Amino acid sequence: xxxxxxxxxxxxxxxxxxxxxxxxxxxxxxxxxxxxxxxxxxxxxxxxxxxxxxxxxxxxxxxxxxxxxxxxxxxxxxxxxxxxxxxxxxxxxxxxxxxxxxxxxxxxxxxxxxxxxxxxxxxxxxxxxxxxxxxxxxxxxxxxxxxxxxxxxxxxxxxxxxxxxxxxxxxxxxxxxxxxxxxxxxxxxxxxxxxxxxxxxxxxxxxxxxxxxxxxxxxxxxxxxxxxxxxxxxxxxxxxxxxxxxxxxxxxxxxxxxxxxxxxxxxxxxxxxxxxxxxxxxxxxxxxxxxxxxxxxxxxxxxxxxxxxxxxxxxxxxxxxxxxxxxxxxxxxxxxxxxxxxxxxxxxxxxxxxxxxxxxxxxxxxxxxxxxxxxxxxxxxxxxxxxxxxxxxxxxxxxxxxxxxxxxxxxxxxxxxxxxxxxxxxxxxxxxxxxxxxxxxxxxxxxxxxxxxxxxxxxxxxxxxxxxxxxxxxxxxxxxxxxxxxxxxxxxxxxxxxx
Amino acid sequence: xxxxxxxxxxxxxxxxxxxxxxxxxxxxxxxxxxxxxxxxxxxxxxxxxxxxxxxxxxxxxxxxxxxxxxxxxxxxxxxxxxxxxxxxxxxxxxxxxxxxxxxxxxxxxxxxxxxxxxxxxxxxxxxxxxxxxxxxxxxxxxxxxxxxxxxxxxxxxxxxxxxxxxxxxxxxxxxxxxxxxxxxxxxxxxxxxxxxxxxxxxxxxxxxxxxxxxxxxxxxxxxxxxxxxxxxxxxxxxxxxxxxxxxxxxxxxxxxxxxxxxxxxxxxxxxxxxxxxxxxxxxxxxxxxxxxxxxxxxxxxxxxxxxxxxxxxxxxxxxxxxxxxxxxxxxxxxxxxxxxxxxxxxxxxxxxxxxxxxxxxxxxxxxxxxxxxxxxxxxxxxxxxxxxxxxxxxxxxxxxxxxxxxxxxxxxxxxxxxxxxxxxxxxxxxxxxxxxxxxxxxxxxxxxxxxxxxxxxxxxxxxxxxxxxxxxxxxxxxxx
Numbered sequence: 001x002x003x004x005x006x007x008x009x010x011x012x013x014x015x016x017x018x019x020x021x022x023x024x025x026x027x028x029x030x031x032x033x034x035x036x037x038x039x040x041x042x043x044x045x046x047x048x049x050x051x052x053x054x055x056x057x058x059x060x061x062x063x064x065x066x067x068x069x070x071x072x073x074x075x076x077x078x079x080x081x082x083x084x085x086x087x088x089x090x091x092x093x094x095x096x097x098x099x100x101x102x103x104x105x106x107x108x109x110x111x112x113x114x115x116x117x118x119x120x121x122x123x124x125x126x127x128x129x130x131x132x133x134x135x136x137x138x139x140x141x142x143x144x145x146x147x148x149x150x151x152x153x154x155x156x157x158x159x160x161x162x163x164x165x166x167x168x169x170x171x172x173x174x175x176x177x178x179x180x181x182x183x184x185x186x187x188x189x190x191x192x193x194x195x196x197x198x199x200x201x202x203x204x205x206x207x208x209x210x211x212x213x214x215x216x217x218x219x220x221x222x223x224x225x226x227x228x229x230x231x232x233x234x235x236x237x238x239x240x241x242x243x244x245x246x247x248x249x250x251x252x253x254x255x256x257x258x259x260x261x262x263x264x265x266x267x268x269x270x271x272x273x274x275x276x277x278x279x280x281x282x283x284x285x286x287x288x289x290x291x292x293x294x295x296x297x298x299x300x301x302x303x304x305x306x307x308x309x310x311x312x313x314x315x316x317x318x319x320x321x322x323x324x325x326x327x328x329x330x331x332x333x334x335x336x337x338x339x340x341x342x343x344x345x346x347x348x349x350x351x352x353x354x355x356x357x358x359x360x361x362x363x364x365x366x367x368x369x370x371x372x373x374x375x376x377x378x379x380x381x382x383x384x385x386x387x388x389x390x391x392x393x394x395x396x397x398x399x400x401x402x403x404x405x406x407x408x409x410x411x412x413x414x415x416x417x418x419x420x421x422x423x424x425x426x427x428x429x430x431x432x433x434x435x436x437x438x439x440x441x442x443x444x445x446x447x448x449x450x451x452x453x454x455x456x457x458x459x460x461x462x463x464x465x466x467x468x469x470x471x472x473x474x475x476x477x478x479x480x481x482x483x484x485x486x487x488x489x490x491x492x493x494x495x496x497x498x499x
Numbered sequence: 500x501x502x503x504x505x506x507x508x509x510x511x512x513x514x515x516x517x518x519x520x521x522x523x524x525x526x527x528x529x530x531x532x533x534x535x536x537x538x539x540x541x542x543x544x545x546x547x548x549x550x551x552x553x554x555x556x557x558x559x560x561x562x563x564x565x566x567x568x569x570x571x572x573x574x575x576x577x578x579x580x581x582x583x584x585x586x587x588x589x590x591x592x593x594x595x596x597x598x599x600x601x602x603x604x605x606x607x608x609x610x611x612x613x614x615x616x617x618x619x620x621x622x623x624x625x626x627x628x629x630x631x632x633x634x635x636x637x638x639x640x641x642x643x644x645x646x647x648x649x650x651x652x653x654x655x656x657x658x659x660x661x662x663x664x665x666x667x668x669x670x671x672x673x674x675x676x677x678x679x680x681x682x683x684x685x686x687x688x689x690x691x692x693x694x695x696x697x698x699x700x701x702x703x704x705x706x707x708x709x710x711x712x713x714x715x716x717x718x719x720x721x722x723x724x725x726x727x728x729x730x731x732x733x734x735x736x737x738x739x740x741x742x743x744x745x746x747x748x749x750x751x752x753x754x755x756x757x758x759x760x761x762x763x764x765x766x767x768x769x770x771x772x773x774x775x776x777x778x779x780x781x782x783x784x785x786x787x788x789x790x791x792x793x794x795x796x797x798x799x800x801x802x803x804x805x806x807x808x809x810x811x812x813x814x815x816x817x818x819x820x821x822x823x824x825x826x827x828x829x830x831x832x833x834x835x836x837x838x839x840x841x842x843x844x845x846x847x848x849x850x851x852x853x854x855x856x857x858x859x860x861x862x863x864x865x866x867x868x869x870x871x872x873x874x875x876x877x878x879x880x881x882x883x884x885x886x887x888x889x890x891x892x893x894x895x896x897x898x899x900x901x902x903x904x905x906x907x908x909x910x911x912x913x914x915x916x917x918x919x920x921x922x923x924x925x926x927x928x929x930x931x932x933x934x935x936x937x938x939x940x941x942x943x944x945x946x947x948x949x950x951x952x953x954x955x956x957x958x959x960x961x962x963x964x965x966x967x968x969x970x971x972x973x974x975x976x977x978x979x
Contacts, residue, residue, distance in 0.1 A: 071963075072888075072962055072963050072966065073963060074962075074963060074966040074967060074970065075891070075892075075895070075966075112862070115861075115865075137891075140882065141882040141883050141887075144881050144882045144883075144887075145882065145883065147881070148876065148881065152928065155925070155928060155929055156861075156928055156929065162929070163925060163929055167921060167925070170917070170921070171914075171917065174879075174881070174914060174917060175914050178910045178913060178914055179910070181894075181910070182906065182907060182910055185894065185895060185898050185906075186898075186903075188895075189895075189898055189899060
């Protein structure tokens with residue numbers, strides 16, 4: 001294991017992005033090919049790493065593929081990368097979704113190609129870094145690196161209200177992350193740590209004996225930063241705007257990967273570092289989770305805009321993650337992590353499906369669409385598949401995660417879970433309504449003669465569809481990756497007086 | 500050894516250079532003075548090389564102990580000379596285009612730099628004041644260099660009147676200190692005042708005068724009134740210099756004077772600086788939100804940045820406090836000069852200095868647009884830039900010394916500042932340009948943008964050597 005795999009995930013897109021800057025502006029096909037090669041190469045490295053993950057040695061913090069160098073000794077900051085059951089699947093998901101988003105960009109982006117692809121690659125750098133870094137400062141740096149390309153990608157290539165949507169996204173996330181930084185520094189100085197290591201500080205927290213109020217304040221500071229990204233009610237309002245205005249590939253990344261930065265940080269940092277405060281916050285988190293589930297579903301049902309409906313359904317799904325995290329049992333945590341991966345695949349697919357329809361009809365108004373089964377049968381079938389996956393049909397990956405979350409949180413919250421199941425019903429309802437409006441019915445005259453799916457689009461859909469089915473039928477391997485990390489976290493939670 | 504020339508080598512080279520430029524300027528025909536740019540630039544590099552001997556000797560004081568050449572002053576000398584070099588690099592075509600007097604510009608720039616170098620090295624009230632006045636008087640003239648432009652005249656007059664008053668206030672404070680202690684040397688003043696609280700009420704009055712005087716020079720709110728007009732009216736190149744040089748000079752003088760001379764009353768003056776910090780941050784950032792002229796906006800932004808720096812001065816009783824101010828000054832100088840290089844290009848070789856003039860700059864001149872974006876990102880304090888590293892250092896120095904509330908105020912202000920930087924970024928990337936031709940920035944200006952971009956990123960990604968340098972330099976003078 002001499003190859004620094006995790007650094008490659010960061011370096012390949014970084015070099016790719018820098019080279020893109022120096023490519024000639026007008027050779028669009030070169031730029032496209034280059035970015036595809038780069039994200040493809042990252043994906044290849046990801047696939048190769050899968051064969052090594054099982055047998056890879058772990059370091060003192062239980063991390064695989066670990067790399068640690070001094071970066072800024074002055075602040076005892078290290079360049080410390082490593083992955084475990086929480087982060088490794090996210091790295092794989094990032095590699096896959098970014099590659100597919102690059103392919104999807106071919107038809108979604110029509111101007112300023114050079115800047116677009118350079119920013120897209122930079123975005124991948126940031127996302128990979130967030131999931132791989134185990135040092136707070138490094139983590140924060142990558143967290144912020146994600147912010148800037150995303151702002152420009154929405155602001156320049158977005159829809160009609162892109163200025164509003166992009167700055168709203170920017171302000172929400174920036175304010176959240178500044179508050180998070182205060183929390184990080186409080187942890188550092190509070191524990192008297194000689195390092196910014198995430199795992200090291202977590203081990204020092206019990207000895208620091210924070211007063212419950214102090215621990216809660218630090219927990220909340222971190223929580224605000226993470227919850228904005230998730231997004232958890234009441235910090236969710238940027239999401240429908242950003243998703244709707246972003247171009248299709250960026251929506252795929254936003255929903256597929258970016259939201260998971262928040263959920264990942266909640267589980268990696270908040271739950272692991274401050275388990276007592278997390279337990280004390282759990283009742284609130286349940287309430288927030290249920291609001292996300294029910295309100296997200298109801299809001300989705302009320303939408304006329306196809307894309308906005310999908311956006312609200314993300315809020316709904318993130319509620320299941322929060323519920324699983326609040327419960328803290330091994331089943332619920334496994335389920336929550338499964339929701340992250342599964343939603344990453346399904347939402348990317350769903351936004352792509354919406355994008356395919358939009359690129360052909362140039363409308364997202366569900367009232368104006370209709371009868372797509374008759375006009376573009378293949379696209380419509382895939383859209384229907386996605387909708388079923390999203391509403392949690394057994395046999396597809398969406399079901400597994402939500403099932404385990406509900407199963408695992410029932411012992412903790414009992415009848416409160418009923419509220420979540422109400423959410424399930426509403427979720428099913430709005431998907432069926434969508435399908436009736438958009439896919440079924442008479443073929444509308446203005447959509448006759450639309451071109452059905454292209455080979456490139458099949459190429460983008462296929463891996464997602466295959467994975468959604470495969471994980472739905474045979475989720476075992478993924479759980480096997482999660483489980484070691486989940487077991488050690490749930491031990492911490494038990495010690496903290498949880499279930 | 501009371502008079503060691505090697506320690507003053509950079510100052511002597513700079514003085515000689517100013518005289519050489521003066522003589523050559525006389526011998527060149529009007530309109531044919533481009534060679535002066537390169538003579539000045541080369542001379543500044545020689546002066547920078549002249550710092551080397553001072554780093555090799557153990558002696559650190561000269562002129563009977565009035566001036567010291569320690570790590571602290573060497574850090575600032577490098578900073579001032581770098582600023583002067585970058586300004587010179589960007590100057591040639593600009594001076595020609597605005598028909599500014601070439602020779603005078605360089606002589607004034609060099610003299611001001613000389614003054615600032617004395618401010619950072621002085622251990623004596625007299626030399627501090629001399630350096631400060633040399634830097635100030637040349638600055639007044641620089642502000643008014645556009646003789647036909649009423650705005651430039653107004654800038655010079657305002658700067659002069661306010662500055663003269665500030666000097667008087669400062670001098671009065673200094674005279675109180677002299678009256679109390681009978682001394683002008685900071686070390687001795689520190690010794691006399693230490694442990695003798697009977698002087699306190701008068702020392703307190705003197706402190707207020709000194710803080711106000713230096714506050715004027717560094718343009719901290721509420722002593723900032725001259726800043727917006729001077730920044731807007733002065734030639735853009737001069738504004739770039741104002742935004743960095745005199746502020747850093749005043750900061751250097753404050754760090755040395757207060758930590759050595761008034762170490763005993765640090766509990767009092769840190770409070771004063773904390774108040775100035777909060778007022779400057781909020782006032783600068785909130786007022787900048789309403790500006791439509793970019794130079795004016797940058798004036799308020801610079802007031803806010805002085806506020807951030809004063810957070811570090813508040814905890815300057817510790818080495819991390821001083822070092823964080825020095826590191827942030829470095830980052831601030833680099834990103835501010837870079838931003839002004841872009842502003843200068845858009846102002847003198849493009850549409851103008853209003854926010855609306857930046858519409859579509861990203862498609863017209865991508866390097867300028869992305870450069871300015873990077874500098875703004877750094878000013879907001881977002882990684883991976885020098886601005887982030889600097890704020891992180893100030894932040895942690897404040898938290899470490901129990902000023903959590905001050906750190907929180909700083910965080911809030913960083914978020915507010917997004918508002919006005921965003922206005923320009925939005926114009927550049929989303930706005931529709933009136934013309935589509937690219938903004939033809941001269942090679943020197945482009946070079947400054949490129950250099951400062953690289954250094955801004957370097958200060959964020961490879962900060963260790965600079966942090967170590969600042970820390971070593973901050974530990975050297977006798978603090979406490």
